Amino acid sequence: MNGNSPDFPARLRAAGLRPTRQRVALARLLFESGHRHVTAEGLHVEVKATRMPVSLATVYNALNQFRDAGLLREVVVAPGRSYFDTNIGHHHHFFIEPDGELHDFPSDKVTIAGLPTPPKGTRLSRVDVIVRVRR
Amino acid sequence: MNGNSPDFPARLRAAGLRPTRQRVALARLLFESGHRHVTAEGLHVEVKATRMPVSLATVYNALNQFRDAGLLREVVVAPGRSYFDTNIGHHHHFFIEPDGELHDFPSDKVTIAGLPTPPKGTRLSRVDVIVRVRR
DNA sequence: GCAGTATTTAGAATTGTTCTAAACTTCTTG
DNA sequence: CAAGAAGTTTAGAACAATTCTAAATACTGC
Structure with missing residues (x-):
């Protein structure tokens, strides 16, 4: 599956x-x-x-x-x-504030443009996007 | 200032x-x-x-x-x-993993496209972008 | 199977944060 | 500016999440 x-x-x-x-x-x-x-x-x-x-x-x-x-x-x-999230593929999260529920959404459609380059001496590890929503 | x-x-x-x-x-x-x-x-x-x-x-x-x-x-x-961040304007963060350092970057230049709509019955509160980097 | 190493366990310890109840400020109003 | 009421501060206890400890147990390769 x-x-x-x-x-x-x-x-x-x-x-x-x-x-x-x-x-x-x-x-x-x-x-x-x-x-x-x-x-x-x-x-x-x-x-x-x-x-x-x-x-x-x-x-x-x-x-x-x-x-x-x-x-x-x-x-x-x-x-x-x-x-801990069993989904290790590329994706981001919805976080429903009052009750602490977490939902995945795929990152296929999401594009992030204009991110600055990492500070000198560092390299990118991961970009987390958390969309916080309220009822 | x-x-x-x-x-x-x-x-x-x-x-x-x-x-x-x-x-x-x-x-x-x-x-x-x-x-x-x-x-x-x-x-x-x-x-x-x-x-x-x-x-x-x-x-x-x-x-x-x-x-x-x-x-x-x-x-x-x-x-x-x-x-706690004293900058309450729109911006995102670099997080330097090993030492826990945090740096702001402005969100002016950053555009995020293709975010799905919030689940039914919720409305957007905030979008956090955390760029994690390693030395 | 047997040694040798890794893992599990219960409980104690640690860490970050909140609570409690008494003492002390700040605010209001006369 | 005194007095009472309400809000704050404090030290220390309490709490919650996580990690550590040392002894008992389970896995592995031979």
């Missing part, structure tokens, strides 16, 4: 991570169905409901490792809370 | 805030010289070096009130740390 093999142990190994039971359980929750935005707390609640519960520390570890391995992208939209 | 009156008590009153000694001291640090990006901790260190030190709680209170009053803008770039 999403072009990713459902063989999570293999996917983890390919990313340089040992396919432990906990990491496989988390990967399943994250990547099995379409794209998702999760917080550590939220994912921990989900995985606790599973036959294979995982400690909160491990959820944090796994999210950070998945991000470092390029399997996830971290999105910072609100102070004091990190979202 | 920046078009703002240096009469901080009056400016605070105009924003609906009592010009207490502490708020005036903070306003002076924030608005007296050009635009700045500060964190609560950083501003607290600065004001402690003053003849009129202010508690950390008051720094947090003041930053939140100044933001609510439209004197400051909060910028969310990194998890677990809030920056």
